[in-house]
Amino acid sequence: xxxxxxxxxxxxxxxxxxxxxxxxxxxxxxxxxxxxxxxxxxxxxxxxxxxxxxxxxxxxxxxxxxxxxxxxxxxxxxxxxxxxxxxxxxxxxxxxxxxxxxxxxxxxxxxxxxxxxxxxxxxxxxxxxxxxxxxxxxxxxxxxxxxxxxxxxxxxxxxxxxxxxxxxxxxxxxxxxxxxxxxxxxxxxxxxxxxxxxxxxxxxxxxxxxxxxxxxxxxxxxxxxxxxxxxxxxxxxxxxxxxxxxxxxxxxxxxxxxxxxxxxxxxxxxx
Amino acid sequence: xxxxxxxxxxxxxxxxxxxxxxxxxxxxxxxxxxxxxxxxxxxxxxxxxxxxxxxxxxxxxxxxxxxxxxxxxxxxxxxxxxxxxxxxxxxxxxxxxxxxxxxxxxxxxxxxxxxxxxxxxxxxxxxxxxxxxxxxxxxxxxxxxxxxxxxxxxxxxxxxxxxxxxxxxxxxxxxxxxxxxxxxxxxxxxxxxxxxxxxxxxxxxxxxxxxxxxxxxxxxxxxx
Amino acid sequence: xxxxxxxxxxxxxxxxxxxxxxxxxxxxxxxxxxxxxxxxxxxxxxxxxxxxxxxxxxxxxxxxxxxxxxxxxxxxxxxxxxxxxxxxxxxxxxxxxxxxxxxxxxxxxxxxxxxxxxxxxxxxxxxxxxxxxxxxxxxxxxxxxxxxxxxxxxxxxxxxxxxxxxxxxxxxxxxxxxxxxxxxxxxxxxxxxxxxxxxxxxxxxxxxxxxxxxxxxxxxxxxxxxxxxxxxxxxxxxxxxxxxxxxxxxxxxxxxxxxxxxxxxxxxxxxxxxxxxxxxxxxxxxxxxxxxxxxxxxxx
Numbered sequence: 001x002x003x004x005x006x007x008x009x010x011x012x013x014x015x016x017x018x019x020x021x022x023x024x025x026x027x028x029x030x031x032x033x034x035x036x037x038x039x040x041x042x043x044x045x046x047x048x049x050x051x052x053x054x055x056x057x058x059x060x061x062x063x064x065x066x067x068x069x070x071x072x073x074x075x076x077x078x079x080x081x082x083x084x085x086x087x088x089x090x091x092x093x094x095x096x097x098x099x100x101x102x103x104x105x106x107x108x109x110x111x112x113x114x115x116x117x118x119x120x121x122x123x124x125x126x127x128x129x130x131x132x133x134x135x136x137x138x139x140x141x142x143x144x145x146x147x148x149x150x151x152x153x154x155x156x157x158x159x160x161x162x163x164x165x166x167x168x169x170x171x172x173x174x175x176x177x178x179x180x181x182x183x184x185x186x187x188x189x190x191x192x193x194x195x196x197x198x199x200x201x202x203x204x205x206x207x208x209x210x211x212x213x214x215x216x217x218x219x220x221x222x223x224x225x226x227x228x229x230x231x232x233x234x235x236x237x238x239x240x241x242x243x244x245x246x247x248x249x250x251x252x253x254x255x256x257x258x259x260x261x262x263x264x265x266x267x268x269x270x271x
Numbered sequence: 272x273x274x275x276x277x278x279x280x281x282x283x284x285x286x287x288x289x290x291x292x293x294x295x296x297x298x299x300x301x302x303x304x305x306x307x308x309x310x311x312x313x314x315x316x317x318x319x320x321x322x323x324x325x326x327x328x329x330x331x332x333x334x335x336x337x338x339x340x341x342x343x344x345x346x347x348x349x350x351x352x353x354x355x356x357x358x359x360x361x362x363x364x365x366x367x368x369x370x371x372x373x374x375x376x377x378x379x380x381x382x383x384x385x386x387x388x389x390x391x392x393x394x395x396x397x398x399x400x401x402x403x404x405x406x407x408x409x410x411x412x413x414x415x416x417x418x419x420x421x422x423x424x425x426x427x428x429x430x431x432x433x434x435x436x437x438x439x440x441x442x443x444x445x446x447x448x449x450x451x452x453x454x455x456x457x458x459x460x461x462x463x464x465x466x467x468x469x470x471x472x473x474x475x476x477x478x479x480x481x482x483x484x485x486x487x488x489x490x491x492x493x494x495x
Numbered sequence: 496x497x498x499x500x501x502x503x504x505x506x507x508x509x510x511x512x513x514x515x516x517x518x519x520x521x522x523x524x525x526x527x528x529x530x531x532x533x534x535x536x537x538x539x540x541x542x543x544x545x546x547x548x549x550x551x552x553x554x555x556x557x558x559x560x561x562x563x564x565x566x567x568x569x570x571x572x573x574x575x576x577x578x579x580x581x582x583x584x585x586x587x588x589x590x591x592x593x594x595x596x597x598x599x600x601x602x603x604x605x606x607x608x609x610x611x612x613x614x615x616x617x618x619x620x621x622x623x624x625x626x627x628x629x630x631x632x633x634x635x636x637x638x639x640x641x642x643x644x645x646x647x648x649x650x651x652x653x654x655x656x657x658x659x660x661x662x663x664x665x666x667x668x669x670x671x672x673x674x675x676x677x678x679x680x681x682x683x684x685x686x687x688x689x690x691x692x693x694x695x696x697x698x699x700x701x702x703x704x705x706x707x708x709x710x711x712x713x714x715x716x717x718x719x720x721x722x723x724x725x726x727x728x729x730x731x732x733x734x735x736x737x738x739x740x741x742x743x744x745x746x747x748x749x750x751x752x753x754x755x756x757x758x759x760x761x762x763x764x765x766x767x768x769x770x771x772x773x774x775x776x777x778x779x780x781x782x783x784x785x786x787x788x789x790x791x792x793x794x795x
Binding site for chain 3: 279282283284285288346349350353354357359439440441442444448449451452453454455456458459
C-alpha cells in the first residue's frame with residue numbers, strides 16, 4: 001500500500017552526515033529512581049535509529065525527554081544548534097521540528113481527520129489553509145486514507161488512526177520523527193499497514209528515532225540499533241551486527257525471548 | 272373523563288396568575304444559572320490547579336453548600352443576613368443569591384470532573400505538535416470539556432428550575448405557591464381542583480424545561 | 496409545633512458556623528467549642544431586638560407590611576383575581592385603613608412566622624397565630640380576635656361526645672404534629688391514636704371507618720361536618736381554649752398599643768362579627784359565631 005509513495009514530501013531537506021540530534025550525559029530521575037543514566041548519543045541527518053530494550057528500561061522516557069515532555073536532571077539535548085529544555089522560550093519552535101507519534105493513537109476526538117491534521121500547521125505555523133489541505137490530502141492518499149478525511153477518529157480502526165497520526169506529524173515538516181511503540185496497541189493485522197508507512201518514510205531518507213518491539217521490522221528499517229538497559233545504552237551497532245552477534249549478555253537474553261517467537265513464525269512461513 | 276376541576280383555572284385571573292408564578296420561578300432560576308455557569312467554570316478550573324490552598328478552600332465551599340439543604344441556605348440568607356448584618360434582602364434577591372451559590376458549587380464540580388476526564392495524552396499530543404498552553408486549552412481541552420458538560424449542566428439547570436419551589440418558604444410567590452393558593456381558595460367549591468392544577472403545573476414546568484433539553488440534544492448531536 | 500423545624504434550621508446554622516470557627520482556629524477543648532456555639536446563638540438572637548419599625552416610622556413610610564397566610568381558606572387566602580381574602584385579611588385591611596397606610600401583604604408559612612417578626616421583615620403577623628406561652632417569649636401578642644380549641648368529629652350513627660370511660664379498642668384519628676396529637680397523648684394516654692401525615696389521608700381514614708372519630712382544631716372539624724353529610728361534631732371544644740391574636744416584634748410597644756386600642760375600639764361596631772359574616776359564615780354557619788369570634792379582645 002505505502003511502498004515508495006512518500007517521496008516528494010515538501011519541506012524535507014536531506015543532507016546526510018550532519019549531526020541533527022545530540023544528547024550529552026543526559027540523566028533523568030523520577031523521584032528516587034534513575035531512568036536515564038548518563039546517555040550520550042548523536043543522530044545524523046537521514047539516519048534511522050531503532051531503540052530496543054525490555055519494558056521499563058527507559059526507551060519511552062528517552063523519546064519524551066527529546067520532545068521536552070519530561071524535564072531532565074542533567075546533561076544537554078540539542079536539535080541542531082538549539083538546546084531543548086521544557087523551560088526554554090523557543091520550545092514550540094523546536095517542537096515543530098520534531099514530530100512525535102504515540103503508542104495510544106491520540107487524535108483529537110472532537111475533530112475530523114482533516115481538522116486534526118490542519119490544526120497545528122494553521123495555528124502554530126500560520127500557514128494557509130488551502131496549502132496545507134492540499135498537502136494533507138496528498139499525504140492521506142499515500143497512506144490510503146483519502147476518503148477518510150471527513151471522518152471522526154471514532155469511525156477509524158486503530159491502524160487507520162495511527163496512519164492519520166503519522167500524517168498529522170508529517171504535515172508540520174519535522175526534521176526528526178519520533179515513534180513511540182506505535183504498533184504496540186494495535187491488533188496484529190493492523191501492525192503491517194503502519195509499519196509499511198514508516199518503512200516508506202525511511203526509504204525516503206527521513207531522520208527517525210523509533211522505539212519498537214517488532215524485531216524483524218527493526219532489522220529492516222534501522223541504520224543503527226541501540227539497546228537500552230537500566231537507563232544505559234549498552235549496545236550501539238548496525239542491525240546485522242546487533243541481531244547476529246550481540247556483545248552483551250543482556251542483549252543476548254533479550255533477543256532470545258524473540259527468537260523463540262521467530263521459530264514459530266519460521267514454521268508457518270516454511271510451508 | 273374524571274373531574275379534574277380544570278374550570279377553576281378559568282375563574283378570574285387564575286391562569287394568568289399561574290403563568291406569572293412560572294415567570295417568577297424562571298426569573299430566579301435563569302438569573303442564577305447565568306451567574307453559576309461562568310463562575311462554576313472559573314472555580315472548576317481553579318480546582319484542577321495544584322495549589323493546595325485554593326483546592327482546600329474550594330473543597331470546603333463545595334461541601335458546605337452540598338451538605339446544607341437549600342431550605343437552610345434560603346433561611347440563612349433571607350433571615351440570617353438581617354439578623355447578622357441588618358440587610359433587608361427581598362425574597363427574590365435572597366433566592367438568587369442562594370441558587371447562585373448552589374449552582375456555582377455544583378457547576379464547578381461538574382467542570383472539575385469534565386476537565387480531569389480529558390486524558391493527559393490529549394495535552395501531550397498538543398504539546399508535541401508545538402501548540403502553546405493557551406492553544407491547547409482553546410482548541411483541544413475546552414471544546415472536549417464543553418461537550419462533556421452539556422448533558423450534565425442541562426441536568427443541573429432543570430434541577431435548579433424545579434428547586435425554585437422552595438422559595439415559597441421565604442415569601443416569594445412562585446408557580447407552586449400560586450397553585451396551592453388556587454387549590455385552597457376553591458377547597459369547598461371544587462375539591463378535585465388539586466389534580467387538574469398540579470397537572471397544569473406539571474405541564475408548565477415541562478414546557479419550560481423542554482426547550483432547554485431540545486437545545487442540548489441539538490448541540491450534543493452537532494458537536495459529537 | 497411546626498416551629499420546631501425552624502429551630503432545627505437555626506441550630507444547624509449555629510452548628511455549621513461552630514464547625515467553621517473550629518477549622519479556622521484549630522481544634523480546642525470540646526467544652527469551649529460548645530460554649531462558642533452557645534455565644535454564637537445568643538448573638539444571633541440578640542441582634543433581633545431593634546429590627547422593628549415603630550408606629551411613627553410605619554406611618555411616615557405610608558406602607559405597613561402584614562404577614563398572612565395565602566393558602567389557608569377561609570382565614571388567609573388569595574382569590575381568583577389575586578386579591579388577599581379571609582378573616583385575618585379583613586382585619587388587616589381595617590388596620591391599614593385606620594392607620595391611613597397602604598397594606599403590603601407578605602405570604603408567610605406556619606414555620607416562618609416568628610422569624611419574620613424577629614427580623615422585622617413584617618410589622619404584624621395576622622396568620623391564624625395561636626397564642627402560646629412558648630411563642631410569647633419570642634414575639635409580643637396583642638389582644639385576641641378569635642377562639643380556637645380542639646374538636647372531635649364522628650359519624651352520625653355513633654357520635655363520640657366524651658373521651659371519658661374510653662373503650663380501648665376504639666382508635667381516634669389524628670394528623671401527626673398537630674396540637675390534637677400532643678393534647679391527646681398528654682391528657683388521654685390510654686386512648687389509642689391512629690396517625691396520618693396529611694389532611695387528605697386522615698379524611699379518608701374517617702370515611703373508611705378506620706377510627707371511631709377524628710380529633711383536630713375545632714375550626715377544621717366543624718367545617719368538615721358542615722361540608723360532609725352524616726358527620727357530627729360531638730365535642731366542639733376539648734381541653735383548654737386557645738386564642739388567636741395579632742403578633743408584633745418583641746418590644747414594639749407603640750405598634751402593640753395601637754393594635755390593642757384598635758381592637759377595643761372596634762367592639763363598638765361589632766367589627767369581628769361583621770368579619771365573621773363576611774368571611775367565615777359560609778364555612779361555619781351562624782351556629783358557631785359566638786364560639787369563634789372574640790370581640791374587643793375580651794374572652795369569657
